[in-house]
Amino acid sequence: MAGNSQRRGATRRAGSKKGATVGTGGHGRKALEGKGPTPKAEERSYHKAYKAKQRAEKEAAKAPAPRGKAAPRHRTSGSDELAIGRNSVLEALRMRIPATALFVFNRIDADDRVTEIVSLAVEQGIEVREVPKSVLDTLAGGSPHQGVALEVPPYVYADPRDLLEAPSPVRIMVLDHIQDPRNLGAILRSAGAFGASGVVIPERRAAGVTVAAWKVSAGAAARVPVARATNIARTLEDYKKAGVFAIGLDAGGEVDLHQSNLLDGPLAIVIGSEGEGLSRLVSETCDQIVSIPITATTESLNASVAASIALYEASRHVS
Known part of the structure; x- marks a missing residue:
C-alpha cells in the first residue's frame, strides 16, 4: 500500500509540475511582441555612421551660415557671397576679387587649378580652411562645388549724392532695374x-x-563706385536739381x-531693364528720351x- 501511495504522490506532483508549464496566464505575452523597425545606422549611438554624422554636424556648426535658398540670385543685401566650382573660384582669385576665406575639401584630388587656387589665396592673404565635404555641401546649398568655395564679403555701396562730387565731367550711369549681374558687370567695365x-x-x-558682376567687370568694380538708391525717379530729381541733365535710352x-x-x-x-525697358515714372522724370540709330533688321540692343555706346558718345563730347 505504501508503494502505491508513493507512486500516486509522485504522479500528483508530476501532474502539478506539468500544469504550471502549460500556460503562463499572459505573463510572457510581452516577450513575444515585436520591437519595431531597426533604427537607421546613423541613429544608433554605437555605430560608426552615428559618430560620423556627429562630427559632420560639429564641423558645419563651426562654418559660416549657409546661403539662404530663398534669397534671389540678384540679391543686394548685406549677406556674403560664394564663388563655387574650380573655374569660378580661380577666375575670382585671378581678378583679385576681395575675399575673406577659401574652403577646400580636406581630401580633394588636387589638379593644376586647385594648386593655383590655393597658391593665389595664400599670396593674397586669404584664409584657407580645409573642411569635410559635408561643410562644402552645406555652404553651396546643393550646387556642385568641385571641392572649393570662395567667400566674398558684401560690397560697400556709395550714396547716390557721392557721385556728384566726382571730378568733372560728371557722367553717371543710372540703371532702372537691370536684373542680370553680368549686364551690370559689363556696364561697370564700360x-x-x-x-x-x-x-x-x-x-x-x-x-x-x-x-558674377565682379568677374564680368574685369576689375572695374574695384575702381568705379556703385551707389544704391531707394527710389530711382527721386534720385534723378535730385540730380536734376544739382544741374545734371538726365537722358533715358529707349528705342x-x-x-x-x-x-x-x-x-x-x-x-x-x-538704362532700362532687359525686358521692359524704362519704367513709366523714370521715363517721365528724364529730361529727354533718346534712341541709338540701328538697322531695321535689329530689334533692339542689349x-x-x-550703355557702352552711350558712354562712348558722352566721352567724345566732354566740354
Whole structure:
C-alpha cells in the first residue's frame, strides 16, 4: 500500500509540475511582441555612421551660415557671397576679387587649378580652411562645388549724392532695374573704360555687385563706385536739381543720341531693364528720351551694349 501511495504522490506532483508549464496566464505575452523597425545606422549611438554624422554636424556648426535658398540670385543685401566650382573660384582669385576665406575639401584630388587656387589665396592673404565635404555641401546649398568655395564679403555701396562730387565731367550711369549681374558687370567695365563717375542701381529688384558682376567687370568694380538708391525717379530729381541733365535710352526716342548738345555738361544716362525697358515714372522724370540709330533688321540692343555706346558718345563730347 505504501508503494502505491508513493507512486500516486509522485504522479500528483508530476501532474502539478506539468500544469504550471502549460500556460503562463499572459505573463510572457510581452516577450513575444515585436520591437519595431531597426533604427537607421546613423541613429544608433554605437555605430560608426552615428559618430560620423556627429562630427559632420560639429564641423558645419563651426562654418559660416549657409546661403539662404530663398534669397534671389540678384540679391543686394548685406549677406556674403560664394564663388563655387574650380573655374569660378580661380577666375575670382585671378581678378583679385576681395575675399575673406577659401574652403577646400580636406581630401580633394588636387589638379593644376586647385594648386593655383590655393597658391593665389595664400599670396593674397586669404584664409584657407580645409573642411569635410559635408561643410562644402552645406555652404553651396546643393550646387556642385568641385571641392572649393570662395567667400566674398558684401560690397560697400556709395550714396547716390557721392557721385556728384566726382571730378568733372560728371557722367553717371543710372540703371532702372537691370536684373542680370553680368549686364551690370559689363556696364561697370564700360564705365571704367570711358571715365564714368559711377553707377546707380535700385535697392530692390535689381542685380547687385555680386561675384558674377565682379568677374564680368574685369576689375572695374574695384575702381568705379556703385551707389544704391531707394527710389530711382527721386534720385534723378535730385540730380536734376544739382544741374545734371538726365537722358533715358529707349528705342522709341524721338531724338538721336548723336546730337552733341544733349551730351554736354553734367549728364545722367538712364538704362532700362532687359525686358521692359524704362519704367513709366523714370521715363517721365528724364529730361529727354533718346534712341541709338540701328538697322531695321535689329530689334533692339542689349542693355550693356546700349550703355557702352552711350558712354562712348558722352566721352567724345566732354566740354
